[in-house]
Amino acid sequence: xDVHADKFLPRPTxxxxxxxxxxxxxxxxxxxCSGCGTYQFYPRLLCATCMSQDLEWREASGxxxxxxxxxxxxxxxxxxxxxxxxxxxxxxxEEGPRMMSNVVGCDAQSVxxxxxxxxxxxxxxxxxxxxKFRSVAG
Amino acid sequence: MELTLDSLRGKVAIVGAADTPVGKLPQFSPTxxxxxxxxxxxxxxxxxxxxxxGLITCNSMAEPYMYHAEAMAEYLQxxxxxxxxxxxxxxxxxxxxxxxxxxxxxxxxxxxxxxxADSLRTGLTRDQAMKMxxxxxxxxxxxxxxxTVPAFYALIARAHMEKYGTTxxxxxxxxxxxRKHACxxxxxxMRTPITIDDVINSRMxxxxxxxxxxxxxxxxGSAIIxxxxxxxxxxxxxxxxxxxxxxxxxHEHISQAQSLTTSFAVESGRRAYAMAGLGPSDMDFAQLYxxxxxxxxxxxxxxxxxxxxxxxxxxxxxxxxxxxxxxxxTHGGLLSHCHPGNPGSMFALTETVTQLRGAxxxxxxxxxxxxxxxxxxxxMSSHTTVILGRERN
Numbered sequence: 001x002d003v004h005a006d007k008f009l010p011r012p013t014x015x016x017x018x019x020x021x022x023x024x025x026x027x028x029x030x031x032x033c034s035g036c037g038t039y040q041f042y043p044r045l046l047c048a049t050c051m052s053q054d055l056e057w058r059e060a061s062g063x064x065x066x067x068x069x070x071x072x073x074x075x076x077x078x079x080x081x082x083x084x085x086x087x088x089x090x091x092x093x094e095e096g097p098r099m100m101s102n103v104v105g106c107d108a109q110s111v112x113x114x115x116x117x118x119x120x121x122x123x124x125x126x127x128x129x130x131x132k133f134r135s136v137a138g
Numbered sequence: 139m140e141l142t143l144d145s146l147r148g149k150v151a152i153v154g155a156a157d158t159p160v161g162k163l164p165q166f167s168p169t170x171x172x173x174x175x176x177x178x179x180x181x182x183x184x185x186x187x188x189x190x191x192g193l194i195t196c197n198s199m200a201e202p203y204m205y206h207a208e209a210m211a212e213y214l215q216x217x218x219x220x221x222x223x224x225x226x227x228x229x230x231x232x233x234x235x236x237x238x239x240x241x242x243x244x245x246x247x248x249x250x251x252x253x254x255a256d257s258l259r260t261g262l263t264r265d266q267a268m269k270m271x272x273x274x275x276x277x278x279x280x281x282x283x284x285x286t287v288p289a290f291y292a293l294i295a296r297a298h299m300e301k302y303g304t305t306x307x308x309x310x311x312x313x314x315x316x317r318k319h320a321c322x323x324x325x326x327x328m329r330t331p332i333t334i335d336d337v338i339n340s341r342m343x344x345x346x347x348x349x350x351x352x353x354x355x356x357x358x359g360s361a362i363i364x365x366x367x368x369x370x371x372x373x374x375x376x377x378x379x380x381x382x383x384x385x386x387x388x389h390e391h392i393s394q395a396q397s398l399t400t401s402f403a404v405e406s407g408r409r410a411y412a413m414a415g416l417g418p419s420d421m422d423f424a425q426l427y428x429x430x431x432x433x434x435x436x437x438x439x440x441x442x443x444x445x446x447x448x449x450x451x452x453x454x455x456x457x458x459x460x461x462x463x464x465x466x467x468t469h470g471g472l473l474s475h476c477h478p479g480n481p482g483s484m485f486a487l488t489e490t491v492t493q494l495r496g497a498x499x500x501x502x503x504x505x506x507x508x509x510x511x512x513x514x515x516x517x518m519s520s521h522t523t524v525i526l527g528r529e530r531n
Binding site for chain 1: 265268269272276277278279280281282283284285286288289292293294295296297300341342343344345346347392393394398
């Protein structure tokens, strides 16, 4: 975990704490609105579609597709240099929301738009576990 | 029905415009550049500081103040009745112009100094500049994954390539056009011609963006003086009138964008065209925000200069070069003139004034009467489109 110590660790807020707790338990949690049935990400105090506050945390399937990606050759900081070249992708989850993550476990050059991916979890500290994605094809 | 400020059309004019030198300027602080730009613009307009009753600035990353505009007023010992700092990333310049025009039209003040500067080149280390700029990402849901600013824009570029078949060579054509114009501009930082192959063969930064698809990191400042159309007649230079302005704000973080390939430039452009009563085909040239080459391509489409998805074909064959269908970034843009961060678009604005005064020398757009300038901030997040012209009506 020490290799992640100098990375930009997320700092959970009251709205997002259940999401990060879920990651720690290797569950990808999304807010589901009981008012309009929409899944949303990132976590919010209310449903940004219908403004209802009747939100429920549900475990997502963890599967999605790469909508777009880039391969970063010049890392953002020294803490990320060992990972370079690394793939950053916008992933559309089966439930609808889009999230940013890294595609890991493969050569970054093999990432493509439309690639089917599934969530994996990477512990960065005692508190923070990051949701990452890998190719379903393996 | 949408409420529009139709009344801004022809109500205000730019009567002074000037830049500081740009590039690597360790002899200036960011505050010094901001003040020097103001001094130069006042000199261009031939007015005294006492005639300025409005001041708008944007903060500097290298030398921030909690209340930047107030600090600049204090430094200059001017005492405006309208004083504000705006922070909308690369869209700041034209958003400020919008605010300033509305302030003059509504009687909050009569003559506004807009001055901006930063020292991203010498005022910050390379790592500080990278970290500060990548903080445009979401602190919990984007930044931890290690995106750089080029990476954010690369996501857009890749999506456009995937959806419309746009090629890296087409993005490169934008860098080539900007460099060609910079070669005709004695104040531009980069004045060695480049080819499409040079761009493609330059170091990959964030696939598909190469080094030469990325804008510069510079020091520099730029300022304008804006006043009412009535007062504008009393100034030495021919006024440059504001004919249309519109904003569109779609998101802050790219992962939340409604579309990765169509931006809210559609909205800002629609509003600006409606106010001006003009359309894309009326524009003699355009200055489009070019922090990275793909932004220009998306803006050309979203501002209606070509059909959606046809930006790649549009930028080929010299169409956006001087003498082409629509000269773009006639000063060299952020890609080849200079890019000191949020003040970057100011240089596109002062260049537009120079062009519409007919004073652009070797890079003059012949017979230029009307131009469109566009800024976007964040990651294709906040957009402001401005239409300027030589004639008030």
